[in-house]
Amino acid sequence: MSIIVENDPLDQVDGSASFEFGATKVMSSVTGPIEAARPRNELPTKAYLDINIRPSFGVPSTRETLLEHKLGQLLPAVINLDQYPRQTIQIAVQILKNGEPNDYTARQLVAIINSVFIALINSGISLKSSLMATCCSISTEGEIRTSPTSSELASSVSHFVVVYSIEDQQIDNLLFCDGLGTFKQQQLFDVLDRAASEILLNFQQIRQAIASHVSQNYVWKA
Amino acid sequence: MSIVIPGDHFTLETGTEVVLGPNLQTTGNIANPTTAGYLVQTQTGSSSLAYVEADSKRYMPAAQDFVVGTIVGSFGESYKVSLANFSTPAVLGFYAFPNASKKNRPRLKTGDLVYARVASVDPDLDVELECFDATTGKEGGFGHLEGGFLFEVRLAYARYLLRHQDAPTPYKTPSNV
Numbered sequence: 227m228s229i230i231v232e233n234d235p236l237d238q239v240d241g242s243a244s245f246e247f248g249a250t251k252v253m254s255s256v257t258g259p260i261e262a263a264r265p266r267n268e269l270p271t272k273a274y275l276d277i278n279i280r281p282s283f284g285v286p287s288t289r290e291t292l293l294e295h296k297l298g299q300l301l302p303a304v305i306n307l308d309q310y311p312r313q314t315i316q317i318a319v320q321i322l323k324n325g326e327p328n329d330y331t332a333r334q335l336v337a338i339i340n341s342v343f344i345a346l347i348n349s350g351i352s353l354k355s356s357l358m359a360t361c362c363s364i365s366t367e368g369e370i371r372t373s374p375t376s377s378e379l380a381s382s383v384s385h386f387v388v389v390y391s392i393e394d395q396q397i398d399n400l401l402f403c404d405g406l407g408t409f410k411q412q413q414l415f416d417v418l419d420r421a422a423s424e425i426l427l428n429f430q431q432i433r434q435a436i437a438s439h440v441s442q443n444y445v446w447k448a
Numbered sequence: 449m450s451i452v453i454p455g456d457h458f459t460l461e462t463g464t465e466v467v468l469g470p471n472l473q474t475t476g477n478i479a480n481p482t483t484a485g486y487l488v489q490t491q492t493g494s495s496s497l498a499y500v501e502a503d504s505k506r507y508m509p510a511a512q513d514f515v516v517g518t519i520v521g522s523f524g525e526s527y528k529v530s531l532a533n534f535s536t537p538a539v540l541g542f543y544a545f546p547n548a549s550k551k552n553r554p555r556l557k558t559g560d561l562v563y564a565r566v567a568s569v570d571p572d573l574d575v576e577l578e579c580f581d582a583t584t585g586k587e588g589g590f591g592h593l594e595g596g597f598l599f600e601v602r603l604a605y606a607r608y609l610l611r612h613q614d615a616p617t618p619y620k621t622p623s624n625v
Binding site for chain 1: 449451455456457473480482484485486501502503505506508535536602608
């Protein structure tokens with residue numbers, strides 16, 4: 227999987243990042259912690275996550291709402307939301323290249339999760355750990371493929387999005403796993419194993435991108 | 449100095465007094481960075497200091513920081529001061545100025561700039577500012593800023609300028625503004 231990461235492409239937000247792998251590209255921005263725009267979004271003990279996902283064309287539909295919901299399930303596990311009571315953290319995601327048929331969301335969800343993580347790092351919001359997402363598919367012959375292409379996805383019997391947290395450069399916890407299609411229990415375990423080694427391998431690239439951005443922000447330290 | 453990211457645990461020195469700075473969380477004597485940045489660990493005498501030097505755009509108030517804020521309104525006996533756009537405004541009391549009294553109160557208008565010190569920060573309360581020197585109670589350069597220009601810079605550069613008297617700064621005023 228070749229990854230292209232761009233750090234802070236947007237000027238007016240607190241943190242942003244674009245993430246591209248294969249035919250899929252997503253740009254994310256993070257603003258916050260800011261004052262709650264609506265009183266009902268003010269949670270007394272933690273920050274409210276305001277997530278907005280825009281498709282590459284057309285207006286947001288139930289598909290984007292589903293992606294927002296999945297992202298909203300994952301993020302509270304990594305953000306220290308209790309450090310920002312009554313505040314709002316706005317996350318805006320723009321999909322730039324789909325890279326898969328409209329019935330699928332796997333590749334886009336992977337790009338969204340990874341770009342939002344890098345944007346959160348750039349915004350300085352307090353995080354519990356690092357994380358990375360990847361996707362796998364199982365072909366009709368039962369072969370597991372990591373980061374499947376559009377045609378591989380369309381011909382697969384099932385596909386998965388797997389997110390692991392990374393601590394001390396090692397795979398730590400399974401944060402999120404979303405599978406669609408038919409598969410056996412052993413196949414799911416194999417997918418989780420393959421995803422873990424794939425993430426461990428590819429996270430080096432994300433780490434490198436983050437590190438070079440940090441040193442760029444401190445040019446006078448060099 | 450090494451660059452760390454969230455999840456890169458490291459062990460703090462045991463048996464010494466450890467002062468934790470920004471962007472670190474601890475469980476026992478294991479520290480975990482909460483964002484990406486340079487890990488700074490220094491030892492002075494019996495106490496050691498650890499923090500993560502990280503850049504960001506949105507200012508999060510911390511006690512004893514020196515800040516430039518914009519007056520955005522007043523309520524009761526205090527001003528509301530904006531330190532970052534769309535962040536919750538800080539509070540600057542009318543009596544948080546040197547020699548302030550009921551008769552001698554500061555006259556600041558909405559849109560004025562003030563140079564102040566962050567007096568107290570609690571996530572559950574408003575951030576409080578003060579415009580006098582904490583040790584002497586005198587003016588100490590704080591208060592209303594008149595003339596000049598306000599530039600927004602990244603926080604890491606602002607901290608660098610505060611700590612380095614000899615830092616290179618753009619000192620030439622643009623003539624055609």
